[in-house]
Every structure is written in C-alpha cells, then in structure tokens.
Amino acid sequence: MLKPKPIDRRDALKRIGGGFAFMSFASMLGEQIAQAETAAPVNPGPDQYMLKDPKFKPKAKHVIFLFMNGGLSHIDSFDPKPMLTKFDGQPMPGGDLGHERKTGKLMKSPFEFKKYGKSGIEVSELFPNVGECIDDICVVRSVFTEIPNHEPALIMMNTGANVAGRPSMGSWLTYGLGTINKDLPGFVVLCPQVPTTVGPPLWSSAFLPPIHQATYVSSDTKQKDFDPYKLIPDIHNERFDMKAQRQELDLIKKLDDMNMAENQSTPQLEATIGSMETAYRMQTEAPEVFDVRKESAATIKMYGEGSTARGCLTAARLIEKGVRVVQVYYSQGDPWDHHADILMHRKNAKDSDQPFAALVKDLKARGLFDETIIVCGSEFGRTPVVELGGAGTHNGRDHNPHGFTMWLAGGGIKGGMTYGATDDFGWKVVDKPVHVHDIHATILYLMGIEHTKLTYRSSGRDYRLTDVSGKVIHDIIA
Numbered sequence: 001m002l003k004p005k006p007i008d009r010r011d012a013l014k015r016i017g018g019g020f021a022f023m024s025f026a027s028m029l030g031e032q033i034a035q036a037e038t039a040a041p042v043n044p045g046p047d048q049y050m051l052k053d054p055k056f057k058p059k060a061k062h063v064i065f066l067f068m069n070g071g072l073s074h075i076d077s078f079d080p081k082p083m084l085t086k087f088d089g090q091p092m093p094g095g096d097l098g099h100e101r102k103t104g105k106l107m108k109s110p111f112e113f114k115k116y117g118k119s120g121i122e123v124s125e126l127f128p129n130v131g132e133c134i135d136d137i138c139v140v141r142s143v144f145t146e147i148p149n150h151e152p153a154l155i156m157m158n159t160g161a162n163v164a165g166r167p168s169m170g171s172w173l174t175y176g177l178g179t180i181n182k183d184l185p186g187f188v189v190l191c192p193q194v195p196t197t198v199g200p201p202l203w204s205s206a207f208l209p210p211i212h213q214a215t216y217v218s219s220d221t222k223q224k225d226f227d228p229y230k231l232i233p234d235i236h237n238e239r240f241d242m243k244a245q246r247q248e249l250d251l252i253k254k255l256d257d258m259n260m261a262e263n264q265s266t267p268q269l270e271a272t273i274g275s276m277e278t279a280y281r282m283q284t285e286a287p288e289v290f291d292v293r294k295e296s297a298a299t300i301k302m303y304g305e306g307s308t309a310r311g312c313l314t315a316a317r318l319i320e321k322g323v324r325v326v327q328v329y330y331s332q333g334d335p336w337d338h339h340a341d342i343l344m345h346r347k348n349a350k351d352s353d354q355p356f357a358a359l360v361k362d363l364k365a366r367g368l369f370d371e372t373i374i375v376c377g378s379e380f381g382r383t384p385v386v387e388l389g390g391a392g393t394h395n396g397r398d399h400n401p402h403g404f405t406m407w408l409a410g411g412g413i414k415g416g417m418t419y420g421a422t423d424d425f426g427w428k429v430v431d432k433p434v435h436v437h438d439i440h441a442t443i444l445y446l447m448g449i450e451h452t453k454l455t456y457r458s459s460g461r462d463y464r465l466t467d468v469s470g471k472v473i474h475d476i477i478a
Contacts, residue, residue: 179322
C-alpha cells in the first residue's frame, strides 16, 4: 500500500489559507503554458493563419524594412506638388492647419524633381539612385496615421498600435512563419546606436513568446576594420572552446528540463533555453555573415560609406543566410526631423540614397529580390507650410501624419507604379487612403499569411498585428 506523500508547510498554506488565490494563479499559469505549447516552431507547417487558396503561393520569404526615423518630407522626395510651387508664399487654403507648432505660409520644395525610368515617375534630386531603380518600385503616396508625435507614430509603424506593449511586425512574422536558419536569429535590427526615439519596444515580442524578439546589432562605422568579433559583443569565448561550451549548455538544459518537469514549463524559461542555443550556434555563423569585408570591392563601393550603407549590405547578407526579417534604422534619435531647415535633408538623403538603390540591385544579383519585400519609409511626413518660431527656424516643416509616402519593392510588389495621392499641396490623402494597418496586412499577405487569422491570446483577448482593421492592397501586388 502506497504511503501518502507528506505535506509541507507551503503546500498546506496553498491548500488551506491561499486556496482561491492559488487557483487564480494556476489559471493564469495554465494560459501561459497553453500559449507556449502553441508557439510557432522553428519551421512550422501551414496553420490556421495561412492562406488556404490553392491558387495562391506566398510571393515572399523575407522582409527588409528601411526606416528613415524622424519623418522624411514626402513633398521633397517622392510626391511632387506643382501647385505648391505655383502658390509658394501664399496662405494655405482653408486657413491655419492647427498642427503641433506654429506654421506660416506655403513653402515650395527647394529640390528639383525629375522623371525616371520607363514609368516616368518623378523623384526628387535627393534620391537620384533610387530614381534609377524606380521601375522596380511601387511608390505609395497616400499613407496616413493618427498621431503627429514621434513616439506613438513610430510604435504604430512598427507594432500596429499607438502605445508600447504590442509585438513588432518582425516578431509576428517569426511567430507565424518560424525561422529558416536555426543558427541565426529570425529577426535582426541594425542601427548605429540604441535607442532610436523609442528604442527596444519597436522590435519587442511583447506578449508573444520572448524567442521572437529581435536581436539588435550595431551598424556603427566607427570600427573601420569592420571586425565582426568587435561588432557583436561576446560572440567569441576565449576561455572555453565549443566542446566545453556544449557540455555546459547540455548541463544547464538538463537542469532546466528538471525544473520544467517539476514546476511545469514557462515561455520565459523556454525562450532562455532557445536564446542560449542560438547564441551558441551564432559563434560559428554570425562572424561569417556580419563580416562585410568578404564582399567584393565593387559591391562595397556600390553601397558606399556610412552606417546606412553598412546596414543595407549586412541586411542583404543576412537575408541570403535565411534571416526572416531585417530592419535598418538610420540612427538614434529623430535624424530626419528637420523643423528648422528642410535643406538638412540633403545629408540624410546622401547617406541613404546610394545604399537603398544598391540593396535593390544587390538582391537582384543574388537572386533574392523576387522573394524579399523591401519596405522604406518614416513614421509620418511633413507639412507643406513653413514652420515659424524657434532659434534658427527658417525653412523647416512640421510633422504631418495626414498624408505621406512609403515605397515598396520586390517580393510580389508591382514595380514602376504610384498608388494613391495627397491633395494639391501634400497635406491630406484624397485618393486611395492607405493606413499603416493596410501596409502590414499587405506584407503578411505576400508572406502567405491571412492577417485576420494570425492572432495570439493575451489577457483574455485575441490580438493581431493589424488590430481590428487593415486591408490588403491588391492593386500593388504583381
């Protein structure tokens, strides 16, 4: 006859004094465990969120998001406005825009526009190299969002919400599709320094399993030798060789497995195990893929110099090795936020134009363009009127979330076309409005995912990247 197991003091308190509280805790823990068990594996098969149409085949496997944080002026780059030139210096029709800061009269773009390619799409002198690639690009001129402040607009563009605490698009994609190369992270963020304005919440996995959070790697070019062992902290262990590290990891895993067998598994612990395993494998793969010195002199020259160039080249190499999502930020802070003088766009554009175009050309050369979606944009655009007030302010523009431009290329996107329009002055969308949710929905669709079905239950509610809206922009899909 089996003897009853002795009850210690803690168990007694659980069963007697804290019974109801413990039941509540167990219920929450059970929800976490259920979510962990349904988390996407490394290479998942089709699931309930995948498109079932037999005629449809996913057009893309990867996403590269080029982010000009701070607010690129659409009317000075990809959305020419002849009427703005004609009525330069006159009051804005309809009176004061009533925006964040004090603004004055209409101000024409100081930059010339030119038609490029067979499509004849006009592009500013700021982006001549991108202009040369315009027949491969879809320029969406009717994007809009709700809030004109950097932080909520950045969070919206990255997570589909105006407040921090939601999973990023990259996290949703790796959760839904898994990774292709188990020796590298599925989602990588490249930026010279952290934070940008918001920082890690822009690439967080939030309530998704933590393994889907991005891995941040600096794209700083202060290291002139581009040594990957200096670029990625602690990528090489000088004290223990791979065999010794493997033994240590195996021991830790056994201890963790014993812990989970006794106390039931948690997403956090499973993510820690997964991260340690990925970090172990990265020691052999990451130094190779991040070592841009292995590229030909011609390729390096094509991208040019600077952190954006390095980030774009690294993004191409990561995609080639099977990384699912790569995001390239210009730099920390709000570097495109030119309230005082829009002519300062020249430097930012000079840093970005050549590498953006090089990325399009390089992906085509590597045979990856057709399976990689390139998305390029800012959190909002800028006003058609001059900003007033403040020391040194003379040719600046304020924030404008009511109508701005993003461009997409590769991965099933129609090239050589524009979509949607803002009004004659570039203030508001007047044709084919595209919300950020629609951009996200379209990207998911091209990756083979039905955006309304890719959900995750947290705190009693089913969440998704597109929240409760979003529509696929079928007109821009090839």
